[in-house]
Structure formats: C-alpha cells, structure tokens
Amino acid sequence: MIYTEGQTWETGYSGQLTINNDGDAALTDWTIEFTLPDGAEVTSLWNAELQTSGGTYIVTPPSWGADVPAGGSYGIGFNGSFSGGETAPVTCLINDAPCSGEAPDDTEAPTAPTALTATATTATSITLDWDAATDNVAVAGYEILDGTGEVVRALVGDTTSATVGGLSPDTEYTHTVRAYDAAGNRSAASAAVTTRTETDNGGDPSGPGDDRRVGYFTQWGIYARDYLVKDVDTSGTAEKLTHINYAFANVSADGQCFMANQTGEGDAYADYGRSFSAADSVDGTADSWSQDLRGNFNQLRELKEKHPHLRVHISIGGWTWSKNLSDAALTQDSREQMVSSCIDMYLRGNLPVIDGAGGTGAAAGVFDGIDLDWEWPGSAGHPDNTYRPEDKENFTALVQEFRDQLDALATETGQDYQLTSFMAADPEKIEAGYEVAALMEDFDFITLQGYDFHGAWEDTTNHQSNLTPIPNDPGPRTYSMQETVQAYVDRGADPADMVMGVPFYSRGWTGVPAGPDGDGLHQSATGAASGPYEDGIDDYKNIKDLSGYTLYRDEAAGTAWLYDGTTFWTYDDPTAMEQKVAWAKQQGLGGIMAWSLDGDDAQGSLITAIDAALEQP
Structure with missing residues (x-):
C-alpha cells in the first residue's frame, strides 16, 4: 500500500x-492502521470505514464490500487538517504487515479531464459531467475540487458524472475535476466551471413549506394504539405534513392488490368498513350504515377536505406484505397486472363490496399517488418473503410500469399522480436491489430508511438511527445515514430527491450493565426490554415520561438514549429531531419522513420539532 498527498x-x-x-x-478483507504527525488529523474519509483508537486511525472495507482484484488496486481518499509541518503517515500497517510506501514503476500522471459541464442543478446540489481522462496504465478514479482546491467528492472507477450535494440555494460554486491512477499520480485540474444553485429546492409548492414532510399512518394503529385519523388533525400534525402514506396495501400470491381474502388476510374493515362516531370523526359527523365508504379511507378524505394541501399515497408492501412482490414483478405480464389492479383499486377507487361498503368509485379521490415499499428486492427481508437476484432489474421495470400507467391515468383524468418509494439503508441491499440512476428518472422522490440500524434482535445495545458513524461501533454491522446517503448519491441520486426517515418509536434492551462510561451503550444485554405491543419496541409517547432513567446524547450523531442501570432505550426526542433536520438540510436532502405518526404524543411534539427546524433558514 502507498500513500500520496x-x-x-x-x-x-x-x-x-x-x-x-x-x-x-x-483481496477480500483488509485493515489499514496508521498514525499521523502531531498537528495533523483526518477530518473525513471515503470509500472505506474509519475508526479511531487513541491516535491510531483504523480503516476497513465499506459495509458494501471492497474486494481488491488480483493485479488490481483500490483507492481510499481523505481530507485532513494540519497546523503546519508534515502530513504523511508516521506509521502504517496493512493486515499487520508494514505498508511498502513505495509506488509502482509508474510516474506518469493521467491527462486532465476535459469538457467539464454542469448538467443539472437544484437549490442544494450540482450535477457535473466531464470527458474521461487517459493514462499510460489506467485511470483509477476522479476527484472533484471546489473553488479553494479542497476535494469535495472522490470517485473510484471510470464514472464521468457525479452530484455534489449539501450546497446553499441561490449561490455560485466553482468546481474542477482531476484524475488519479493506482500509483497515486494526479492529473492537472480541468478547466473550472461556475454554477449557481436554484433559488428553491423543488419541493411541493403547496403545504407548510418547500421541504417534504411525510408521515406514515398505519392501518392497525386504530386498535391497540387508539390512533385515529382525527388525531392527525387535533394534534396539529396535518397542517405540518405534505404527504401521508397509508400502510399498507396487500399484494396477493397471484400478483394483484387486494383488500381482504378468503384466508383472512387484510383488514377491509379498518380500511373502509368501520363506522366512526361523531366524536371520532374528522368532520364531527358520525358515519351511517348506508355509506359506501367508511373507515380510515373516509376519514382520510375528510382530512384532505379540511387540509387541501395534503397528498395521500397508498403504500404497497411493507415488512410482511412484500412476500409476493418478487413474483408480481417477474414478467412484463405480471407487472402490468399488478400495476393495473393497484391503480384500479386505490386511484380509481373501485373497491370490492364488503359488509355493505365499497363498490365502483367508492374510494375515488382518497389517494393521490403510489408509494412502493418492497422490503427488499434482491435481498432477504421478512422470513416469509421471496426474493431473487433478478429483482434488481425487475424492480426498475415495475417502477417504469407504474410510471407509464400513472401518466396515462393523469392524461385521462387531468390529475397529477406521484410515485414514491421507501428504500433500504444498508449499502449491500442498495447494491443488490436498486438500479438507482434509472429508478430516479421515474420517482418523484424516495424516502430512506433512517432507523432499525440496530435493535434487540442483537445482544448488544446500540443506536438505531445515528446520522454519522459511531467510533468503536461493535456491529455486527455498522450503519449511519451518512453512509446511506452517500451510497445513493454515488449511484446517481440527487440529494434533493431523497427524504430522510426518522423513527417515532424506540428500541430497547434489558439486563444491561453500566459499562466503563456508565451509560449502558455498547454493552451486552440479556434480552429485549418489555414493550406494550412487542418486546424491544415502544412509542415515543410512552418513552418520554419514563421515570428513574438518565438521558444521554451523542450530539454529532443526533441520537438520544435512556438508561436506568438495567434497561436501555435508544430513541429520538424533539432535540434529536432538530439535530437530524439540521443535518439533512446540510446534506441538501428533500425533507423528512416519519414512521409512524401513531408514535408521537397527543400534542404532536416530534412533528412540531421537525416542522420548526425545517422552517429555519
């Protein structure tokens, strides 16, 4: 291994x-350990994981893997700070053997990239394209520099396009790009291009603000949690949202959307059969037995009448109901059938008649779009779910089919129908399941899983929704939103088209010792903490008032946790939400999504914190 400055x-x-x-x-596994001179430190690193131990930097492959092929090379870039003097590593080991520090017999730098242009802009990002450089051996990658000469993006391989995010609206930025080879030789910089970002972020024009504020309403939340559509209104949440995703629509074994079937799956009663009293209705009027639309769907329609800016999407799949999506997406015929059935049922509103409710057009006007929640194409999800390697391209084809049929429906009705998707956080699942650049052509925006990074299925306490990598994270897998967002950007997504998910619930362990810092973090547990619905999980509205617990925070990672000497809960309170929103804005993301609204308290404290932080300049 060699180092080049x-x-x-x-x-x-x-x-x-x-x-x-x-x-x-x-070379499928590797570890680099190095130290730097006094006054020098690493401030950011890409293409690998970074941990620190004392003054030693420990670099390991990224979570999605980085095999170094036989006869090949792999580059890891970083930015650092220094106070003068030397910057080169003082000590260096790779897999416990000394780094050679010697470059191959290649001293010829690549040619400079040419024809650098800005091909797309948003309020917070600039997409750059350029013509490839050449090298006497091979170009290993490219670096994008800002106007001060600092590297702001580093790319491995032969890509000649990248998006720089985290920018400010209506601001001029200057960029250049240079190439590097495996020996560390760098080309001269390309000619500079200066670009001004847009004045707004392209968010939805109506509603509480330009940023998207998406909340999931769960079909089953009306039972044990007693969270009704009316509560979205009375808590003040509805006026702060731009979108509600209704979870979940079901897909049958033969690949069609359905409400309920002969085996008892589905809950059409909650969807459009239940009669709500006047006290439980959004408009204060009781449902009658003769209505063709009752239940949650009718309440959502009443909510939209009271808050016209709201868009409601039907979310298809989820953890349990993704089990038939691989089959439904398998062929062109099966994709057409699934998409047609979902659009007919939810957007045209043609519901089967059950207990006197339903019928042709009964739910027309309730839903404004489709949200796809396939967990996960090309990767394991729920134990009952089917997945295949070819899911990756089939998902792209399924999304294209939805886009085509939605566009045709829009032409027919004169209405605008959006298409969104809930997407995985794990870079391995991203690589296995998504042709990101192609998908983003058809989605209005996507929401990113920003939670469930860890939970009581593991025997060690940890954060479930950290923004940045956690030093000395024990794993078994390490996650952070920083790595997730970068994985999508590297594959062609614009940050402004990504909405970050946040949890309105907590994950908990019990039998947790205090540990050396006394806070219970990263300690072995005997099991899941007791919860009202299932062990290891509880809502924010319940967690916030626990007595006998001490509150801890990691300000940089935007995390909070409670610990009483035995039980450990990782959760997000209003302060953590503000930290998360600030970080998302810095990254140029397009808003915040919450799973799920029934976890908030009666005052809507979490969504209020999110709304206030999004409104900050």
Whole structure:
C-alpha cells in the first residue's frame, strides 16, 4: 500500500491510500492502521470505514464490500487538517504487515479531464459531467475540487458524472475535476466551471413549506394504539405534513392488490368498513350504515377536505406484505397486472363490496399517488418473503410500469399522480436491489430508511438511527445515514430527491450493565426490554415520561438514549429531531419522513420539532 498527498490549502490537505494487490487472488478483507504527525488529523474519509483508537486511525472495507482484484488496486481518499509541518503517515500497517510506501514503476500522471459541464442543478446540489481522462496504465478514479482546491467528492472507477450535494440555494460554486491512477499520480485540474444553485429546492409548492414532510399512518394503529385519523388533525400534525402514506396495501400470491381474502388476510374493515362516531370523526359527523365508504379511507378524505394541501399515497408492501412482490414483478405480464389492479383499486377507487361498503368509485379521490415499499428486492427481508437476484432489474421495470400507467391515468383524468418509494439503508441491499440512476428518472422522490440500524434482535445495545458513524461501533454491522446517503448519491441520486426517515418509536434492551462510561451503550444485554405491543419496541409517547432513567446524547450523531442501570432505550426526542433536520438540510436532502405518526404524543411534539427546524433558514 502507498500513500500520496493531493491538494493542500491554508489549514487542510487531501491524501490517498492505495492498496495494490500483486497476488493472484482477490483481496477480500483488509485493515489499514496508521498514525499521523502531531498537528495533523483526518477530518473525513471515503470509500472505506474509519475508526479511531487513541491516535491510531483504523480503516476497513465499506459495509458494501471492497474486494481488491488480483493485479488490481483500490483507492481510499481523505481530507485532513494540519497546523503546519508534515502530513504523511508516521506509521502504517496493512493486515499487520508494514505498508511498502513505495509506488509502482509508474510516474506518469493521467491527462486532465476535459469538457467539464454542469448538467443539472437544484437549490442544494450540482450535477457535473466531464470527458474521461487517459493514462499510460489506467485511470483509477476522479476527484472533484471546489473553488479553494479542497476535494469535495472522490470517485473510484471510470464514472464521468457525479452530484455534489449539501450546497446553499441561490449561490455560485466553482468546481474542477482531476484524475488519479493506482500509483497515486494526479492529473492537472480541468478547466473550472461556475454554477449557481436554484433559488428553491423543488419541493411541493403547496403545504407548510418547500421541504417534504411525510408521515406514515398505519392501518392497525386504530386498535391497540387508539390512533385515529382525527388525531392527525387535533394534534396539529396535518397542517405540518405534505404527504401521508397509508400502510399498507396487500399484494396477493397471484400478483394483484387486494383488500381482504378468503384466508383472512387484510383488514377491509379498518380500511373502509368501520363506522366512526361523531366524536371520532374528522368532520364531527358520525358515519351511517348506508355509506359506501367508511373507515380510515373516509376519514382520510375528510382530512384532505379540511387540509387541501395534503397528498395521500397508498403504500404497497411493507415488512410482511412484500412476500409476493418478487413474483408480481417477474414478467412484463405480471407487472402490468399488478400495476393495473393497484391503480384500479386505490386511484380509481373501485373497491370490492364488503359488509355493505365499497363498490365502483367508492374510494375515488382518497389517494393521490403510489408509494412502493418492497422490503427488499434482491435481498432477504421478512422470513416469509421471496426474493431473487433478478429483482434488481425487475424492480426498475415495475417502477417504469407504474410510471407509464400513472401518466396515462393523469392524461385521462387531468390529475397529477406521484410515485414514491421507501428504500433500504444498508449499502449491500442498495447494491443488490436498486438500479438507482434509472429508478430516479421515474420517482418523484424516495424516502430512506433512517432507523432499525440496530435493535434487540442483537445482544448488544446500540443506536438505531445515528446520522454519522459511531467510533468503536461493535456491529455486527455498522450503519449511519451518512453512509446511506452517500451510497445513493454515488449511484446517481440527487440529494434533493431523497427524504430522510426518522423513527417515532424506540428500541430497547434489558439486563444491561453500566459499562466503563456508565451509560449502558455498547454493552451486552440479556434480552429485549418489555414493550406494550412487542418486546424491544415502544412509542415515543410512552418513552418520554419514563421515570428513574438518565438521558444521554451523542450530539454529532443526533441520537438520544435512556438508561436506568438495567434497561436501555435508544430513541429520538424533539432535540434529536432538530439535530437530524439540521443535518439533512446540510446534506441538501428533500425533507423528512416519519414512521409512524401513531408514535408521537397527543400534542404532536416530534412533528412540531421537525416542522420548526425545517422552517429555519
């Protein structure tokens, strides 16, 4: 492995670690450990995971893997700060062997990239394209630099397009791009391009603000949780949302959307059969036995009448109901059948008659779009769910079919129908299941899983929704929103088209010792903490008032947790929500999504904190 230094500026510099594999087999696992001179430190690193132990930096493959092929190389870039003097590593080991520090017999730099242009802009991002550089051996990747010469994006491979996010609206930015090879030689920078970002972020024009505020309403929340559509109104939540996703629509074994079947699956009673009293109705009027639409669907229609800016999407799939989606997406015929059945049932509103409710057009006007929640294409989800390697391309084709049929319906009705999707956080699942660039052509926006990173299915306490990597995270897998967002951006997503998910619930363990810091974090547990609906999980509205617990925070990661010496709950309170929103805005993301609205308290404290933070300049 070799180290090469890149650009330097007043208080910082960029560097690269390049692993050269001279063996005849791929290097599938590697660990780099290095130290820096006094006054120098790593401030950000890409293409790998970074942990620190004392003054030693420990670099390991990213969570989605980074095999170094036989005869090939792999580059890891970083930005650092220094106070003068040397910046090169003082000590360096790779897999416990000394780094060679010697470059291959290649001292020729690549040619400079040409024809750098800005091909797309939003209020918070700029997409750049360029013509490829050439090299006497091979170009290993590219670096995008800002107007000060600092590296703001580093790319591995032959890609010649990238999006720079986290920018400010209506602001000029200057960028250049340069190429590098496996020996660490860097080209001269391309000609500079100066671009001004848009004045707004392209969010929905109506509603409480430009940023999207999406909340999931769960069909089953009206039972044990006693959370009704009316509560979305009385808590003040409805006026702060732009979208409600109704969870979930079911897909049958033969690939069609359905409300309820002969085996008892589905709950058409909650959807449109239940009669709500005047006290439980949004409009204060009791349902009558003769209505063709009752239940949650009718309440959602009343909610939209009271809050015209709201859009309501039907969410298809979910953890349990994704089990038939791989089959439904398998062929062109099956995709057409599934999409047609879902649009007919939810957007045209043609419901089967059950207990006197339903019929042709009964639910027309309730739903404004489709939200796809396939967990997960190409990867395991619920134990009963089917998945295949070909799900990746089939999901793209399914999304295209939805887009085509929605566009045709829009032409027919004169209405606008949106198409969104809930997407995985795990970079391995992203790689296995999504052709991101192609998908983003058809989605209005996507929401990212920003929670369930850890839970009581593991025997060690941890954060479930951290923004940034956690030092000394014990795993078994490490996650952070930073890595998730970067994985999508690297594959062609615009940050402004991504909405970050946040949890309105907590994950908990019991039998937890205090540990060296006394806070219970990263400690072995004997099991899941007791919960009212299932062990290991509870709503924010219940967690917030626990007595006998001490509150802890990681400000940078936007996490909070409660610990009483035995039980540990990782959760998000209003302060953590404000931290998460601030981070999402810095990344140029397009808003916030909450799972799920029934976890908030009667005053809507979490959504209020989110709304206030989004409104901040």
